[in-house]
Amino acid sequence: MSGDLAFLADTTLAIARAVPVTVGLFAASAVGATLLGGLLVMAQTRRGTRECARLWIFVFRGTPLLLQIFMVYYGLAALGPIRHGPLWAAFREPLFCAFVAMTCCCSAYIAEVCRAALAAIPAGQIEAALASGMGRWTRLRLIVLPQLVRLALPAYGNELVMMIKSTALASTITVMDVTGVAGQVIAHSYRTLDVFCLAAAVYLGLTGALTAALRYVERRLNPVEGTR
Amino acid sequence: MTAQSSEPVLRARGITKSFGGQAVLKGIDLDAHRGDVVAILGGSGSGKSTFLRCLNLLEMPDAGTIAIGGTAAPLRYDGKGGARVTDARALNALRARTAMVFQNFNLWAHMTVIDNVIAAPVHVHGVPRAAAIDRAHALLDKVGMAGFAGHWPRQLSGGQQQRVAIARALATDPDLMLFDEPTSALDPERVREVLDLIRALADEGRTMLIVTHEMAFARDVSGQVVHVRDGAIESMGPPEAMFGPDASPVFRAFLSPG
Numbered sequence: 001m002s003g004d005l006a007f008l009a010d011t012t013l014a015i016a017r018a019v020p021v022t023v024g025l026f027a028a029s030a031v032g033a034t035l036l037g038g039l040l041v042m043a044q045t046r047r048g049t050r051e052c053a054r055l056w057i058f059v060f061r062g063t064p065l066l067l068q069i070f071m072v073y074y075g076l077a078a079l080g081p082i083r084h085g086p087l088w089a090a091f092r093e094p095l096f097c098a099f100v101a102m103t104c105c106c107s108a109y110i111a112e113v114c115r116a117a118l119a120a121i122p123a124g125q126i127e128a129a130l131a132s133g134m135g136r137w138t139r140l141r142l143i144v145l146p147q148l149v150r151l152a153l154p155a156y157g158n159e160l161v162m163m164i165k166s167t168a169l170a171s172t173i174t175v176m177d178v179t180g181v182a183g184q185v186i187a188h189s190y191r192t193l194d195v196f197c198l199a200a201a202v203y204l205g206l207t208g209a210l211t212a213a214l215r216y217v218e219r220r221l222n223p224v225e226g227t228r
Numbered sequence: 229m230t231a232q233s234s235e236p237v238l239r240a241r242g243i244t245k246s247f248g249g250q251a252v253l254k255g256i257d258l259d260a261h262r263g264d265v266v267a268i269l270g271g272s273g274s275g276k277s278t279f280l281r282c283l284n285l286l287e288m289p290d291a292g293t294i295a296i297g298g299t300a301a302p303l304r305y306d307g308k309g310g311a312r313v314t315d316a317r318a319l320n321a322l323r324a325r326t327a328m329v330f331q332n333f334n335l336w337a338h339m340t341v342i343d344n345v346i347a348a349p350v351h352v353h354g355v356p357r358a359a360a361i362d363r364a365h366a367l368l369d370k371v372g373m374a375g376f377a378g379h380w381p382r383q384l385s386g387g388q389q390q391r392v393a394i395a396r397a398l399a400t401d402p403d404l405m406l407f408d409e410p411t412s413a414l415d416p417e418r419v420r421e422v423l424d425l426i427r428a429l430a431d432e433g434r435t436m437l438i439v440t441h442e443m444a445f446a447r448d449v450s451g452q453v454v455h456v457r458d459g460a461i462e463s464m465g466p467p468e469a470m471f472g473p474d475a476s477p478v479f480r481a482f483l484s485p486g
């Protein structure tokens with residue numbers, strides 16, 4: 001019995017130590033995917049770049065993230081210019097490869113979320129800005145972006161929750177995140193259920209905190225019930 | 229009407245516009261001088277709103293010239309398609325001298341009432357924020373919305389939103405105000421409060437173009453009535469003539485169909 005407790009305590013500690021890896025991978029990919037997603041939305045407003053953005057979204061949304069992670073980690077390593085080039089220092093790191101794959105994949109989803117929100121801004125809101133003589137950047141900063149953020153937030157938040165869970169895939173390329181550490185403990189102890197439950201509890205805590213934060217932001221942006 | 233200066237506030241010539249091969253405007257000329265109140269009447273689909281929206285270039289005309297206060301709109305026509313804007317800054321500067329009041333108010337939903345009113349003065353005209361806020365409060369008082377500065381558009385009735393929209397339009401002290409069916413989306417009992425406000429602006433000598441279905445209002449308030457039919461001006465004149473015994477039979481048929 002005391003052995004059980006000691007095992008659980010050790011496991012909890014080991015998994016807790018892996019939380020920064022999971023959170024770090026999530027945070028970096030979320031920032032990267034959001035920036036790249038914004039770029040993809042802008043690219044779609046211009047001919048020429050539009051086709052490139054569409055192709056990017058088609059490819060990264062249409063293939064499994066697990067495959068993308070494998071391709072970045074194992075696939076790129078087979079390419080001479082990567083293997084023997086200056087980028088090898090980065091691409092030999094599994095954590096960096098997971099970050100690259102997740103950024104590319106999730107940027108496609110975030111771009112689609114933003115495109116839908118952009119299309120949902122009522123035309124009259126933009127016309128009022130045009131009629132008042134606002135220039136392109138003033139319009140974007142004062143009217144378009146604030147409304148876009150409000151419209152996109154629920155779907156964007158959903159996307160972030162999915163991203164937290166997707167970080168678990170990084171464990172397949174030897175990243176020692178929460179799932180990776182859990183797998184390692186199981187390999188030594190052959191105790192599956194309680195260890196996986198511990199890991200699941202950590203993910204629940206993370207997604208729960210994120211959901212609460214998102215709800216707070218949503219309420220701050222919409223002070224009146226029912227306002228957009 | 230006040231004395232007419234030589235340069236009209238608005239000079240529109242030969243405005244045409246078609247949507248998908250359908251000619252909506254077939255060449256409209258219109259002038260408005262300082263202090264003029266022009267009521268634009270016509271059935272649905274007559275092109276009156278499209279014409280108004282061409283004047284601040286929310287719609288790009290297929291042909292024609294527009295000048296506001298003597299400054300020509302920076303447009304170029306190269307044969308196919310509508311007008312092309314040759315100078316975006318000049319276009320914005322031109323729009324900034326006009327103001328539009330929309331049928332559906334179009335208050336910015338993510339801004340409070342006061343932020344709606346100061347947005348253009350601060351961010352387009354460079355008025356210091358404190359001065360803009362002072363003026364906005366005075367304007368809200370004028371339109372009867374003094375206690376609502378911190379409210380959100382969603383919390384207001386249609387009539388209240390439209391009065392805020394009028395305060396927003398006044399905030400930049402525009403040379404020309406364009407009203408696009410300002411009472412058409414309002415409950416009947418709210419129409420009066422908005423019409424009374426527009427009437428007060430007319431009495432101050434504001435230069436206004438008003439697209440409306442309110443015939444009695446047009447007759448009482450405007451100095452010039454324009455009847456648009458099938459994308460062209462069918463008849464125009466002072467209200468006494470337009471609503472008098474010698475009025476155009478077509479306009480009279482429009483007033484009392486059947």
